[in-house]
Amino acid sequence: MKDYCLKNFDTNSKLNLKVGKIVRRLGEFLKGDKWRLGWAIIVVLINSAANVATPLIVGRAIDKFIVDKNWPELAGFGWLLAGIYIVVAVTNYFQTVLMGRVGQNILYRLRSRVFEKIQSLPLSFFNQNKLGDLISRINSDTDKLNQFFSQSLNQFMGQAFTLVGIGVFVFYTNAKLSVWMMLPVVGLVGITYILSSYMSKRSRLSLQSLGNLSAEIQESLSYFKVIVLFNRRDFFRENFKKANENNFAMSVRSGMINNISSPIYDLAWNAGLTLVLVMGIGMILKGQITVGLLIAFLAYTDKFYAPLRQMAQIWSNTQMAFAGWVRISEILDLKTDLEVMETNNTLKVKDDDVLVFDKVKFSYDGEKIILDKVNLDFKKGKTYAMVGPTGGGKSTMAALMCRLYDPDFGQIYFEGKDIRSYSGKELSEQIGFILQEQFIFTGSVGENIVYGNPNYEVYDKKKLKKELKEDGLEELVERFENGLDTEITPDTEVISLGQKQLISFMRAILRRPKLLVMDEATANIDTVTESLLQKIIDKLPTETTKVIIAHRLNTIKKADEIYFVNDGEVVSAESLEKSVEMIEKSKRKS
């Protein structure tokens, strides 16, 4: 079986951050928003240009005013400034609206895509990963990316344009002074470069520890009754404490490294100011520049370093977003090994063969063989019983019949065609499977019964009632105190395991499958109800093939054929008595 386990990252692992690749892949999530992003860039450009222009105008105004003492012209400058400030405000508004929208859309697509991906993965994926960690990846990690897109990227673009604009402008105005102004940037670039790799590593570890924390909470809450019963509240607390403390250590470290850039950038800012001031005064003394220009330059220094400092802050957010993205893309990179295959693999079968196992070999971990070269055929309209000791491989056989897994070797044919060539829809329409574990969704009993039923895209109680009556299922609905309208949730103890099994039973029967597989489907149902279920099964169309896994002998008594499953082998038990004998004799190896 394929390995679907999401990797754990530790301090020694190398973080493979290829920025180019990340940007390209993230680009996929921009589809449909490209024009918004385009407009946003234009708006940001205007905004930045306006921001760049204002100190110049103010500086000019001071010079003009000092030199010329020209009052009317100063008033004109005032109007010009007012106009520019309105442009700044309006562009700022549109920038926020456009980018906010892009951010929300991206968040939506990301969450959706991750969830869709998860839905496309086989059962093995869920057995190998922790629920709490998956929730954390879908919700928290995508949110980190949302923050990046709706805030960071938006600001980053604006700041970058302003930065470049001011840089070019001051250079044009006075190259010498601007060199002094930008001198501290050289050091900043080096420091940022060194810090970045630590930042992304620490961010990654911090997100991971949050995922572990959420997994810990999830597990303990799911099994809370065991914790209470065994008086192991300390187990919950201790385990949580460990995860919590680990998360604390990781978050403090990543927080410190992420926060250190602001003071460093501030230091550079002040260094820039000092340089401009000192050099500027020297230049004034030499008559190279005016006071107005120096004042404007001091303002420009602020305008230059403010975005730079912001960009440093954004940069650490970006590292967090990238770390989140890596955790998300680990899921997105997984591929199901249960693809629908374009195979013409057919087997010449007799007309009445529904399902054929052809030299099927299967193992969960590649070591312990569960089924070894099993050959079997299931014929139309017959009832088969699978018996054998627990852990012998009965449920695995059932799971293979519905293609929850693929065999390691050999083929399974459904109606003569390789089972792998059917789409999920085709298979689910023809094969009904009642799992050993019962699943309930929050909602009413009726909604749970039609769950996944293609005939009930919309819940239709009238239609359901009619169909339940036709199938003789209506009596089962009466076992719920408000019938079809009884509200249920998976967590609560309000409905019993037996009732859950009744829902699963009705759910499968209503779909009228060609092949009905029942894995201990009625184990917790009382004998009176069970005999009722038996009658319902007997009334199924004669061509329905039934495969029953059960421990209770009365459930398998009516079987046309009994198979004994154990130790990788499946053999015919010939008769009920013989099968009992075989079970008694079988050593519980597994």
Added chain:
Amino acid sequence: MKEKNKGIFKEIKPYLGLLGLLLLVALINNGLNLWLPKITSGAIDSFNGQNFEISKIICEMTGVSVIIFVFAVGQSFLQTFLAETVAKNMRERLVNKISDQDFGFVNKVTSEKLLTIMTSDVDNVKQAMTTGLIQIFSSIILVVGSAVMLLRINVKLGLMVLAIVPVVGLVFFNVFGRIRSFFKRAQAVLDRLNKVIKESIVAAGLVRIVNSQNREIDKFNGQNDQARDLGLSIMKLFSGLIPTIGLLANSTVILILLVGGRLILAGEFTVGDLTAFNTYVSMLIFPMIMLGFVSNIIARAVTSYQRIEEVLNFEGKDDFGDIDKEIKGKIEFKKVSLSFGQKQVLKEVSFEIKPGSKTAILGPTAAGKTQIFYLMSGLMKPNSGEILIDDVPVKKYCQKCLSEQLGLVFQDSSLFNLTIKENINFQNKEDENNLKKAIETAALDDFIETLPEGLETKITERGSNLSGGQKQRLTLARALAVNPKILLLDDFTARVDRSTEKDIFARLKKNYGKITQVLITQQIASVEDFDQIILIMEGEVLAKGTHKELLKNSSEYRQLYSLQMSTE
């Protein structure tokens, strides 16, 4: 609104020392920042005045910059440390609170909501209490500081500029008032998103069998849509805020230029003053915009804190008594009734079980059998009636006493992501013999021997590497490892075959012969020789007695028996 804010700020109390230090550092830091423009303008003016010392300016600027750097680093470290400490302690308090509750609490609040509270909500509060507080504090210092500086330089112009402050306040107030309900709804949507994710993952097998992936995706996207709409609504409220404040701020620049210009002409103002004025105004405005962002954080945190408080302020806990004595194993139900909301699960159930005896509880699906076990073990409390163990109400025993003498095998197998040994020895007892006896009785020894790592084999998520029967036997071994005086088996025989069942019962008799056993079952054949059989239907005791007595006295039992005999 004020009162709720107080709720969140009272959380600060334990950290007052650290917070005080942090605020002090922030104060010094911001004070120094306020000083810098003064140096600059002083330099410009002194140069105009020809008494100009370049080395002094360099020294001052460099000194102040370095001190600011040191304090800023200190501030950011302190802030991170404080933030994470707050989050850590709050989570710990939540877990301590939750872990003290009874089983019903988690069911009622739902694990999805508790998960969001402990992750996303705690994060929101953490942010508000550190970043938020510091920003508010720094902003206020900067606003007040620059206001003072402005007034010191020129009262008239200063007052004109400061006139925008109340206008900005008004704009905030307006937005702030409207935004809170959105945050509340946003957190609720997050709960629901978590729920859809969780249900679809837990039920992954079913989803794949009925091919309902698309339906799950639709369900998810429905909630996802709502999350986006709320996100957009919040964004819209904020999108107008920042530009408005920015515009107000910038208008003062024009004001300074025009009015300041006139003042310079009148000789009341210098060019250096004008520069300083512009800088102080930008110092005044930036924190105001910051306050806008912070108000966002605070508003979100207040909503989150309400959710946290709901848990922290939850009155009561799982109330066990303090009686600690050896249990003999007598169990008595006296007119016990239980209901979930409107639904009556048990109606005046009475029976008595003798110590060391074997009792079977029989009845149709949803008759209330499992709930009897939950009541017996103290997991649930009845609405009325009494449950006695050795003539003492079950809840009067201390929890340790009960958990060490009562074993319950749940119908569903809830196994932890731990090793087999850790799962069986869940109470962490240092008694190898007990453990061995439990494993042998549950007929697990052969199975464990086949595993390469034996007892140290890790059970994967939700026990997915085990068969149903193996899980069931593991939970039996877990209950037996306690070495109980009372053993409750909930439909244990459902998932093991007849021969294993017989085998296990024989081993139980041999190894745990003297303990009280109560068994919920569907099969009369397995319990014919029991001391007592209690027949339950729709929450009521229909009949009780030995197999023979019931055959004689109860028509329902006879019916059930003959039905089972005929199909067997």
